Structures are given as C-alpha cells and as structure tokens.
Amino acid sequence: MAINPSAVGSTSAPTESSWTTKDSLLYAVGIGGGTNDLAFTTENSMNVDQRAYPTQAVVLGDASGAFANIGSFNPAMLVHGEQAIVLHRELPVEGTVFTVGEVTAVWDKGSGAVVEVTSRSSTADGEALFDKVMSVFIRGEGGFGGERGPSGPRNAAPEGVAPDEEVTLATREDQALIYRLSGDRNPLHSDPGFAQLAGFDRPILHGLCTYGFTGRALLDRLCDGDPSRFRSMEGRFTSPVFPGEPLTIRMWRSGADAALFTTHGGDDRVVLDAGRVSFDPA
Template identity: 40%
Template sequence: MPIDASVAIGADLGSTTFSWTESDVLLYHLAIGAGAREGDNLSPAALRFTLDGPALQVLPSFGVVVPTFHETDPPPLDLPGCDINLAQVVHGSQSISVAGPLPTSGTATVSTTLTDIWDKGKAAVIWQEGVARDESGEELWRTRSSIFVRGEGGWGGDRGSSDPVALPDREADHESSYDVTPQQALLYRLCGDRNPLHADPDFAKAAGFPAPILHGLCSYGIVLRELTDGLVGGDATQVRGFTARFAGVVFPGETIRVTGWREDDRVVASVAIAGGDRDGSPVLADCVLTVS
C-alpha cells in the first residue's frame, strides 16, 4: 500500500537548522507582490516590507518558507510510510502562529512531526506540524500544514473533520485586488520551492493542468499582505497568525480579489479570481488572520 498510516502517523521528521538575512526577507516580500503598486517605491507604509533598515518588518508567512528558503531541488516527499510522487501532490492547507514579531535576520531550528493522515476515498490528506525555536530555545513560530495526495485514498482510514469558517452577512470592511504577474511563479520559486509544477509547462500538463500554476504559498502570502495592509494598518507586528485552505488554483496573469471582514481580534476573508473566464473561482477558503 503506497500509504501506511500505522507507520506514518506520529513519525518524527527530524530537525533542520537554518539562517536568514534581511535580503531573504526582502526577496520573499517582493515575490508575494510587495511594492508592486504605483507609488509604493515612495510610500513609507510599503517600504516597511521592501527596504532594509530599522523600519523593516517581516510578514509572518515568511516563517512558513524560510526553513527551505535556500533549497534548489524540488521538495522531497520521503515521508515515513508514504510512497507518493510529486505529480500527485497539491498543497491542502497552511497555518502559522507566531510568538511575536519575526526578526529580520537570525538562526533557528525547526522540528517537524507527521501528525495525521485522512482518507478521503480518492485522495489522502497528510498533516505535518513544525515548531521553530531560536538559538536560546525560545519558540518563534509554529506551523501546521496539509498536502492533498490524489489517487492515494480508499484504505478505510479516518476521513477527518471539517469546520468551515462562516463569513459575516454584512458589507465587507475591505476589498482589494492583486494582478499576478506572468513571472510571479518564476520569482517566487527563488524562495525555495522549485516544484516544476509551477514553472515547467510539460510537467504541469502531465499533472493535469493546462499550464504552470502559481504556488499555493505565494497566494497565501499575497492574501496575508493584502489583509495586513487593508485591515491591520500595514503593521505586520500586530499579526499573530494566519490560516487558510487552498481551494483552487491561480495561473500567472490572473487577478486575485481579496474581501475581508474585521471581527475583534481576527479578520476573516474570501479569496477568488477576479475577471476573465474564471471569474469567481475560489483561491483560498477558511481564511482567518489573528491579530493582537
């Protein structure tokens, strides 16, 4: 059996020590569209994400990607008890919670555990959790993510739970759009995700897509940035966490529309494609941004 849940669930995936600099932070922010709007090169609010120095802030989503930021190979899938290949896999969901504002440079160690596997019949959902700590042992952030593995369900395992986020029945507090550039995925892959699904047209077609798709984590970062700018005053230091489920794909050149509602210490959002033949197609679902 390609997936043996008895072996996989609870498996220790080891620890990785990594370092980052302000240049890595700046590249990440540029890759998720920071500084792309007219006038951003002169705006102090925009420059807090794109100019190195004492005013530089770090969007929490950087913590998701920084452990593998300098990788140049496609992501490995050598998970205990899971015999799967890259063409079967799409990102299912992602969350991060931070203990405080992320430093603009530093060294940390992340320890990862494979926590659960859900049997969806025609697919499997594999969950991982990671905890990143600084050199003194203090927790910096915690992540939880899932991957959706097509064609690997049906062994009779737990189907898992579903707790959709309800959107308020009132006018939104924020709406914005971001035009994904044709080279967005090619830029974002320099942040450590070299999956050919996002760059190689032949690989994308073999995986069932008409063209390379944008990284789910790029959409995730774009949405977090748009919500932070629109409903948190552009202050990343107030953001304590961000959770989202990947509900659909984005092709470079499309426009992402972000609609958000502020609810006390959180923001909930709806994210879809705007315009074109796929107008209204979902991008992210169950989006919740928590703030201090």
C-alpha cells in the same frame, strides 16, 4: 505504494535553517511588495527599518523530514490542501531556527489520503518563533480503512453579508519566476511544457504565493501594516491561480482581534477559503 497511518505522532530530527535580510527582501517582492512597501522591500531607506512579512514563515524552517515516515506514494499525485501559521513574535528579517516536524494526522478520504504535518521552529536558546500546520491531499492513496477526519465548512465566510474590507492586488505575468527564488523550484510554476503535462495550458502560480498576497492584504487592512500585531493565519487552497491574474481578498471582522477571509481570482472564483486571521487589537 501505500500510506502508513501509524506514522501519526512520529517526528523528524531537528533541522537547522537560516535566512538573511536579502532572503526577506526577495520574499517581499515575490509576494508583490513594491515601492509602496519600502519597509519590506528595502533595507536602506532613510528613516525606515526593514521588516519581514509574517507569511514569510511558510518558506522558513524545514520540516520535510516528517514526510519520510508516512509511507510511499507518487509525488505527482500530491497537492497542497491547507496552510496555517502561528507567530509567537514578530518575524526577524534574518535569523536561524531549529525546526521539528510531526505527523499530526493521516485521514482516509476514500479517493485519497490527507496528511497533516505540524512544525515548530525555535531559536538557538529555545524561544518559540513560529509554528506551521500544513495538510496535503494525495490522490489515489485512500481506502486504507482509516478515519475520515473532519469534514464540513470551517471558518465559513458569512453568506449575503458585505465584507468589512476588500482589496484587489495585481499579480505580475512573471510573478512565479520571482517567487520561486524563495525556495520552491517546482517546474509546474515555470516550465510551460511541464505545466501542460500536468493539465494546465501554462505555468500556475504557487499556492503559497497566493497565500502571501492574501497575507499582505490582511496585514494592511487589519493590522495597519504592523507585522508585530499579526498573530496567525489559516486557509484552504481551492483553485489554481495563473500569474498575471488579479486577486481580490474579502474580510469579515469577528471581534477586535480576528477576521474571516476569502481570496478570489480574476473571474471571482474562490481560490483560498476557510480563511481566518488573528491579530492584536490596535
């Protein structure tokens, strides 16, 4: 097995994908939306128009074809490293997009390889709707002599400075069973036996579910709950989360249109860091 560093710059064929209002409702409850979030969790409440959470972009637009170009590896050795989204306008509650994925980096970290894939999703008339950048770390695939890539802190939260905003959200014991219905059926998040084989005593929560919970908090505290103001979000996964564990999101404003953030598990360990969000000022 070997990673192919020359894959950088290669692209996938355009992929068409669609979602419905029901998909948007399911995603909303999958990231903890409830009776206080009827604009996102219902489609027929009186005087309330349905809207989509900005982070729903992570489950829309198929760019998996880009990974066909990076060489062969054991998928069990792959972990999600970082995730970023950019919204060019408010995400509709239903729609169709055409997505092209591009391998934008392959880095040699010695103990493993980091592969970055950037995808761009547009409507049928060519209007850009959202972009995503994801990186994965593939254990055991480093040492091929490539560039190491960037290192060191990025979007580091201020040390010793109290956050401007802090919110704690509860996750359910069955949170992963709800979230998996938005597309990621990996048994690591549902099958206790499979989770034990992977070294966990029980199934863990999807990293992108933690990302969605974090996005809910950012939307509420920084955008007054208005998804049309939400522009971008990025962060790095640092520790697994177990369903039922509370998540605390801390935010430090950096000007009128951006903030840094971290997300912490129930024991206050950092589970998502290097966080930055941008938004339109009120």
